[in-house]
Amino acid sequence: MIEITDLRKSFDSNDVLRGIDITIHDGETVAIIGESGCGKSVLLKHIIGLMHPDSGTVTVDGISIPDAKEEVLYALRRRIGFLFQSAALFDSMTVYENVVLGLWEAGERDEDKLREIATEKLGLVGLRGILDSKPSSLSGGMKKRVGLARALAMQPQYMFYDEPTTGLDPVTSDQIDFLILSLTERLSTTNLIVTHDLFTVNRIAKRVIYLNKGLIFFDGTPQELMQSSDRQVMQFVERFVR
Amino acid sequence: MLMAKNRNPIRYFGRKIANFLREFGEISRLLGRTFSFIPRLGRDRILLFNQMEHIGTNSLPLVIVIGFFTGMVSAWQAAYQFKGLITFSLIGSAVSRAIFIELGPVLTAIVIAGRVGASIAAELGTMQVTEQIDALESLGISPVRYLSTPRVLAATMMMPILTIFANIIALFGAFIVANFFLDISHKVFFDSVKRFFHLKDIFSGLFKSVFFGGVTALIGVHVGLKTGGGAEGVGKSSIRAFVLSAAMVLILDYILWTIIF
Numbered sequence: 001m002i003e004i005t006d007l008r009k010s011f012d013s014n015d016v017l018r019g020i021d022i023t024i025h026d027g028e029t030v031a032i033i034g035e036s037g038c039g040k041s042v043l044l045k046h047i048i049g050l051m052h053p054d055s056g057t058v059t060v061d062g063i064s065i066p067d068a069k070e071e072v073l074y075a076l077r078r079r080i081g082f083l084f085q086s087a088a089l090f091d092s093m094t095v096y097e098n099v100v101l102g103l104w105e106a107g108e109r110d111e112d113k114l115r116e117i118a119t120e121k122l123g124l125v126g127l128r129g130i131l132d133s134k135p136s137s138l139s140g141g142m143k144k145r146v147g148l149a150r151a152l153a154m155q156p157q158y159m160f161y162d163e164p165t166t167g168l169d170p171v172t173s174d175q176i177d178f179l180i181l182s183l184t185e186r187l188s189t190t191n192l193i194v195t196h197d198l199f200t201v202n203r204i205a206k207r208v209i210y211l212n213k214g215l216i217f218f219d220g221t222p223q224e225l226m227q228s229s230d231r232q233v234m235q236f237v238e239r240f241v242r
Numbered sequence: 243m244l245m246a247k248n249r250n251p252i253r254y255f256g257r258k259i260a261n262f263l264r265e266f267g268e269i270s271r272l273l274g275r276t277f278s279f280i281p282r283l284g285r286d287r288i289l290l291f292n293q294m295e296h297i298g299t300n301s302l303p304l305v306i307v308i309g310f311f312t313g314m315v316s317a318w319q320a321a322y323q324f325k326g327l328i329t330f331s332l333i334g335s336a337v338s339r340a341i342f343i344e345l346g347p348v349l350t351a352i353v354i355a356g357r358v359g360a361s362i363a364a365e366l367g368t369m370q371v372t373e374q375i376d377a378l379e380s381l382g383i384s385p386v387r388y389l390s391t392p393r394v395l396a397a398t399m400m401m402p403i404l405t406i407f408a409n410i411i412a413l414f415g416a417f418i419v420a421n422f423f424l425d426i427s428h429k430v431f432f433d434s435v436k437r438f439f440h441l442k443d444i445f446s447g448l449f450k451s452v453f454f455g456g457v458t459a460l461i462g463v464h465v466g467l468k469t470g471g472g473a474e475g476v477g478k479s480s481i482r483a484f485v486l487s488a489a490m491v492l493i494l495d496y497i498l499w500t501i502i503f
Contacts, residue, residue: 070384
């Protein structure tokens with residue numbers, strides 16, 4: 001379970017998060033939406049301890065993230081899969097090395113087993129025969145899939161997706177959405193998806209949190225979001241409804 | 243308003259000093275964390291060997307070229323200064339001591355600052371702006387252990403080896419000039435080298451090069467990990483890493499000189 005209480009974060013004079021309270025229960029799939037720069041990704045990075053809050057608490061399975069010792073934090077992160085907006089594949093490594101890096105670093109040295117896991121995880125995301133390719137030779141959608149395979153290799157309990165469809169064409173975006181959906185069903189992970197793509201929200205999320213000016217403006221189901229009479233929310237969903 | 247702020251010299255220098263102290267603290271902390279992972283080096287030896295190859299072996303051609311020309315120039319320089327004052331038979335000793343104590347270690351370090359320090363900053367800077375550093379963290383991998391420790395230790399170990407090569411090649415370059423252009427026989431040249439040879443000269447140069455290697459890589463890592471602002475930021479980081487490393491090499495050279503001699 002993830003519990004966030006009165007989380008505040010500023011960059012210079014810019015208050016990005018101004019007191020966020022969220023509880024995410026195990027097995028939930030929650031989408032965090034909002035305009036660009038509203039603090040969605042910042043919130044996600046606080047949950048895995050990549051950023052330190054100015055005040056407030058973030059706990060994951062009872063572990064206080066800002067106060068956690070480095071070893072505890074790293075052990076926890078191995079239970080969290082993170083798909084980055086840019087996929088963040090390591091350019092100097094092959095696809096295979098990217099996918100198994102976490103396992104290798106965790107002490108797995110059996111080359112046959114590692115190749116088997118890499119092949120299996122890449123198969124899960126619909127990729128085959130690219131184990132020895134370099135990330136630079138892959139398309140944007142393929143990079144996201146490899147990023148997803150890398151996150152899945154650690155058999156995570158939580159999956160965090162940072163803008164999974166941003167920068168992709170509609171067809172590839174649909175494929176990524178369905179991939180996330182099928183993985184969620186098969187792996188029973190707790191999912192947190194940061195996006196401003198309402199198609200993704202409607203397909204995948206069971207709960208939506210709308211961030212606005214550093215505060216939670218809406219917390220409900222995707223259906224409730226679409227039917228909201230609030231002007232601010234209506235403005236955000238208008239483009240999607242049209 | 244902004245201009246007025248910048249014109250206030252007390253505030254300007256105060257901010258500069260505060261920034262310097264903060265950065266010095268950050269580099270010291272990075273150094274401490276880098277060394278704290280040394281006990282794990284047995285497990286991470288592949289990372290270390292890769293960096294030793296990149297920093298050491300791959301830098302060798304450049305070090306050889308620089309060493310050769312440095313030796314040749316220093317022989318001409320010595321001849322120019324000796325002319326009419328001191329016999330040319332002493333050129334070997336003058337040049338060799340200059341090479342072993344100063345030219346070999348310092349010029350090698352500055353070349354490595356340009357090649358390795360800047361490339362570490364660019365590589366890690368690119369990783370930073372493309373979220374690859376965050377990706378490492380998200381996989382439960384410490385960027386300091388994975389990126390900093392192998393680079394800093396590899397540079398620390400390889401710099402003295404590169405300096406030995408630079409010394410030998412530079413001495414050979416000086417001999418070529420002495421022999422072919424100044425008519426000094428190889429016996430006279432190398433007798434002169436031997437006559438005033440002190441083992442301390444070589445070891446002091448190698449001792450300094452250990453520090454030069456470490457500081458060059460450490461600054462490259464620090465600057466790289468602090469990169470922000472996309473491609474432009476990466477470019478700025480490379481330049482900053484080179485300038486800081488080269489300056490630190492010269493400052494350290496002075497400090498170590500006063501300690502050793």
